[in-house]
Amino acid sequence: MTDNPAPAVVEPIPKWHEFMVPVLRVLSDGKPRTRRDSLTATLDEAGMTEEQRAVMLSSGQPKAENRIGWAMSDLTRAIAVAKPERGSFVITDLGKDLLQKNPYAITQEILRNIPAYRDYEPQRQNVSKADPVDIAVEDSELDPTEQIERGIQLLRADLATDLLKRLQERHPDFFEEAVVKLLLTMGYGGAENRGRRIGGSGDGGVDGVIDQDALGLDQIYIQAKRYAPDITVGREAFQSFVGALAGRGATRGVFITTSRFSAGAIEYAKSIPTRIILINGKQLTELMIRHGVGVQIAKTYTVAEIDEDFFE
Known part of the structure; x- marks a missing residue:
């Protein structure tokens, strides 16, 4: 009888904001890249192993790619990254300056100094704008329902940024x-x-x-x-x-x-x-x-709870 080998230990995947510097480094040559090319190059730049790349969310999406996607969204919201055309990304002058001043780490506190980012950052209720709450600390204190609501707020902020850009580009x-x-x-x-x-x-x-x-x-x-x-x-x-x-x-x-x-x-x-x-x-x-103008429903999530009438 042989012992089963111990499962391989997968190194922790960096938090989403820790991917912002690798994203800017990938785009620092000024060449537009597709979303897929940007994701792949950022995985390489961040040194993600095959095991880390294989870690999946329950939705079936690779966790590391999902986190890179959020980093790209925040950088786009801050106008550090632009979308010259649908599905492509390029660094802006602001992004180059941001990377030069913060070559090792970029946090949301740094992005909050950019007016365009502040305009579309969701604000938690009962939190003063003059006293912003760090997202990492805030999320750890949220119950599951609050986490869902927080996620919806972030998705809406990302949608609002893209929607405004589309309006600015049209005639x-x-x-x-x-x-x-x-x-x-x-x-x-x-x-x-x-x-x-x-x-x-x-x-x-x-x-x-x-x-x-x-x-x-x-x-x-x-x-x-x-x-x-x-x-x-x-x-x-x-x-x-x-x-x-x-x-x-x-x-x-x-x-x-x-x-x-x-x-x-x-x-x-x-x-x-x-x-x-x-x-x-x-x-x-x-x-x-x-009011559903210029947007459409992409996904609907259903949250179930116990039917008390059934058990009575």
């Missing part, structure tokens, strides 16, 4: 149509969906209009500005929209942008009698996800 006409559709889906314009895009030459500074009644007596005008994340909508652009509304005798409007508004524009909006709602890029993607 301004597409963006104007998208925001009109969003407002109609939210219930403005009634059951008849009385809304339309009116942007183009000679639009008078207005990109769309929603008729709240069948005769168009009550109207909401829309301004849609498709800007890059680093562009801020200032008071001047907002004043132009106010002037366009005054020229039409309108008293209500919605100003939507893929970027953000300056403090001056926000204060000016509060000081005028015309009722204008400001929606920045983060709020826009939240509304689109909530």
Whole structure:
């Protein structure tokens, strides 16, 4: 009788954030890579053994690749990595600078210093933004239900980042149509969906209009500005929209942008009698996800519990 050999010991797989430096090193040559090439090269860069690569999640996905995927998502959210086209990744100037300053380790605390990352980082309820909670510590304190909810928040943040990038890449006409559709889906314009895009030459500074009644007596005008994340909508652009509304005798409007508004524009909006709602890029993607515009359900998970009536 021979003894069964002891099972091989698999070295622990690095945490997902520990893959961020290897990802940036792989992309540091500036060449675009597909997701598959990026994953494979990062596994090699991080020195993952065949045993480590063979460890699977219950879903059937390799654990190491899943963690690299999360690292790539966070780097993309921080604009350290860009997607020049669908399914490909390339390092940005910010990413090169990030790697140069942090050649051995990059943490979420470091990413939180990047405004684009902070804009889409899920915040735990009852936690002040001025006192962020370290994710590794936070997750260890969560019960299973909280872990599921936390995971959903992270997936939504990743989706919001990708959704905003898609909007920024499309033609301004597409963006104007998208925001009109969003407002109609939210219930403005009634059951008849009385809304339309009116942007183009000679639009008078207005990109769309929603008729709240069948005769168009009550109207909401829309301004849609498709800007890059680093562009801020200032008071001047907002004043132009106010002037366009005054020229039409309108008293209500919605100003939507893929970027953000300056403090001056926000204060000016509060000081005028015309009722204008400001929606920045983060709020826009939240509304689109909530109302199912530009997104679709990818997976549905069912959580079961005991049926007390059955046992009674």
